[in-house]
Amino acid sequence: MKILLINPPIRLGHKPSFFPIGLGHIAQILLNEVHKVDVLDINAERLSNVKVLERINVNSHYDLIGTGGLITIYNIVNYIF
Known part of the structure:
Protein backbone atom coordinates (compact mmCIF):
# COMPACT_ATOMS: atom_id res chain seq x y z
CA MET A 1 0.00 0.00 0.00
CA LYS A 2 1.30 3.49 -0.83
CA ILE A 3 0.73 5.95 2.00
CA LEU A 4 1.26 9.71 2.33
CA LEU A 5 1.64 11.17 5.83
CA ILE A 6 1.21 14.93 6.12
CA ASN A 7 2.58 17.14 8.88
CA PRO A 8 0.47 20.31 8.72
CA PRO A 9 1.81 23.75 9.65
CA ILE A 10 1.66 24.52 13.35
CA ARG A 11 2.55 28.17 13.94
CA LEU A 12 2.68 30.08 10.68
CA GLY A 13 4.33 33.08 12.34
CA HIS A 14 7.27 31.03 13.67
CA LYS A 15 9.97 28.97 12.01
CA PRO A 16 9.62 25.23 12.62
CA SER A 17 11.80 24.19 15.54
CA PHE A 18 11.34 20.44 15.84
CA PHE A 19 11.05 17.27 13.80
CA PRO A 20 7.63 15.56 13.98
CA ILE A 21 8.79 12.56 16.04
CA GLY A 22 5.34 10.95 16.19
CA LEU A 23 5.03 11.08 12.43
CA GLY A 24 8.45 9.47 12.13
CA HIS A 25 7.37 6.64 14.41
CA ILE A 26 4.20 6.03 12.41
CA ALA A 27 6.17 6.07 9.15
CA GLN A 28 8.67 3.53 10.49
CA ILE A 29 5.93 1.18 11.69
CA LEU A 30 4.30 1.33 8.26
CA LEU A 31 7.65 0.72 6.56
CA ASN A 32 8.22 -2.30 8.81
CA GLU A 33 4.89 -3.64 7.55
CA VAL A 34 6.26 -3.35 3.98
CA HIS A 35 4.25 -0.30 2.93
CA LYS A 36 5.61 2.50 0.74
CA VAL A 37 5.51 5.70 2.80
CA ASP A 38 6.06 9.33 1.82
CA VAL A 39 6.04 12.21 4.30
CA LEU A 40 5.03 15.74 3.32
CA ASP A 41 6.20 18.14 6.03
CA ILE A 42 4.24 21.31 5.30
CA ASN A 43 5.41 22.77 8.60
CA ALA A 44 9.08 22.57 7.58
CA GLU A 45 8.64 23.47 3.91
CA ARG A 46 6.06 26.23 4.52
CA LEU A 47 4.13 25.32 1.39
CA SER A 48 1.04 27.23 0.36
CA ASN A 49 -2.26 25.36 0.16
CA VAL A 50 -2.04 25.42 -3.64
CA LYS A 51 1.49 23.94 -3.60
CA VAL A 52 0.36 21.19 -1.22
CA LEU A 53 -2.49 20.23 -3.55
CA GLU A 54 -0.10 20.27 -6.52
CA ARG A 55 2.29 17.91 -4.67
CA ILE A 56 -0.53 15.54 -3.74
CA ASN A 57 -2.04 15.58 -7.24
CA VAL A 58 1.31 14.83 -8.89
CA ASN A 59 1.45 11.68 -6.77
CA SER A 60 -2.29 11.02 -6.70
CA HIS A 61 -1.77 7.28 -6.71
CA TYR A 62 -1.74 7.10 -2.89
CA ASP A 63 -3.95 4.45 -1.34
CA LEU A 64 -4.13 6.35 1.94
CA ILE A 76 -5.83 24.45 6.36
CA VAL A 77 -6.37 20.71 6.82
CA ASN A 78 -10.00 21.07 5.72
CA TYR A 79 -8.88 22.91 2.56
CA ILE A 80 -6.41 20.16 1.66
CA PHE A 81 -8.96 17.39 2.09
Whole structure:
Protein backbone atom coordinates (compact mmCIF):
# COMPACT_ATOMS: atom_id res chain seq x y z
CA MET A 1 0.00 0.00 0.00
CA LYS A 2 1.30 3.49 -0.83
CA ILE A 3 0.73 5.95 2.00
CA LEU A 4 1.26 9.71 2.33
CA LEU A 5 1.64 11.17 5.83
CA ILE A 6 1.21 14.93 6.12
CA ASN A 7 2.58 17.14 8.88
CA PRO A 8 0.47 20.31 8.72
CA PRO A 9 1.81 23.75 9.65
CA ILE A 10 1.66 24.52 13.35
CA ARG A 11 2.55 28.17 13.94
CA LEU A 12 2.68 30.08 10.68
CA GLY A 13 4.33 33.08 12.34
CA HIS A 14 7.27 31.03 13.67
CA LYS A 15 9.97 28.97 12.01
CA PRO A 16 9.62 25.23 12.62
CA SER A 17 11.80 24.19 15.54
CA PHE A 18 11.34 20.44 15.84
CA PHE A 19 11.05 17.27 13.80
CA PRO A 20 7.63 15.56 13.98
CA ILE A 21 8.79 12.56 16.04
CA GLY A 22 5.34 10.95 16.19
CA LEU A 23 5.03 11.08 12.43
CA GLY A 24 8.45 9.47 12.13
CA HIS A 25 7.37 6.64 14.41
CA ILE A 26 4.20 6.03 12.41
CA ALA A 27 6.17 6.07 9.15
CA GLN A 28 8.67 3.53 10.49
CA ILE A 29 5.93 1.18 11.69
CA LEU A 30 4.30 1.33 8.26
CA LEU A 31 7.65 0.72 6.56
CA ASN A 32 8.22 -2.30 8.81
CA GLU A 33 4.89 -3.64 7.55
CA VAL A 34 6.26 -3.35 3.98
CA HIS A 35 4.25 -0.30 2.93
CA LYS A 36 5.61 2.50 0.74
CA VAL A 37 5.51 5.70 2.80
CA ASP A 38 6.06 9.33 1.82
CA VAL A 39 6.04 12.21 4.30
CA LEU A 40 5.03 15.74 3.32
CA ASP A 41 6.20 18.14 6.03
CA ILE A 42 4.24 21.31 5.30
CA ASN A 43 5.41 22.77 8.60
CA ALA A 44 9.08 22.57 7.58
CA GLU A 45 8.64 23.47 3.91
CA ARG A 46 6.06 26.23 4.52
CA LEU A 47 4.13 25.32 1.39
CA SER A 48 1.04 27.23 0.36
CA ASN A 49 -2.26 25.36 0.16
CA VAL A 50 -2.04 25.42 -3.64
CA LYS A 51 1.49 23.94 -3.60
CA VAL A 52 0.36 21.19 -1.22
CA LEU A 53 -2.49 20.23 -3.55
CA GLU A 54 -0.10 20.27 -6.52
CA ARG A 55 2.29 17.91 -4.67
CA ILE A 56 -0.53 15.54 -3.74
CA ASN A 57 -2.04 15.58 -7.24
CA VAL A 58 1.31 14.83 -8.89
CA ASN A 59 1.45 11.68 -6.77
CA SER A 60 -2.29 11.02 -6.70
CA HIS A 61 -1.77 7.28 -6.71
CA TYR A 62 -1.74 7.10 -2.89
CA ASP A 63 -3.95 4.45 -1.34
CA LEU A 64 -4.13 6.35 1.94
CA ILE A 65 -3.39 9.91 3.06
CA GLY A 66 -3.08 10.59 6.78
CA THR A 67 -2.70 13.80 8.75
CA GLY A 68 -3.21 15.21 12.19
CA GLY A 69 -3.06 18.62 13.70
CA LEU A 70 -4.35 21.09 16.21
CA ILE A 71 -7.74 22.78 16.04
CA THR A 72 -5.96 26.04 15.19
CA ILE A 73 -5.02 24.72 11.74
CA TYR A 74 -8.38 23.09 11.02
CA ASN A 75 -9.10 25.41 8.05
CA ILE A 76 -5.83 24.45 6.36
CA VAL A 77 -6.37 20.71 6.82
CA ASN A 78 -10.00 21.07 5.72
CA TYR A 79 -8.88 22.91 2.56
CA ILE A 80 -6.41 20.16 1.66
CA PHE A 81 -8.96 17.39 2.09
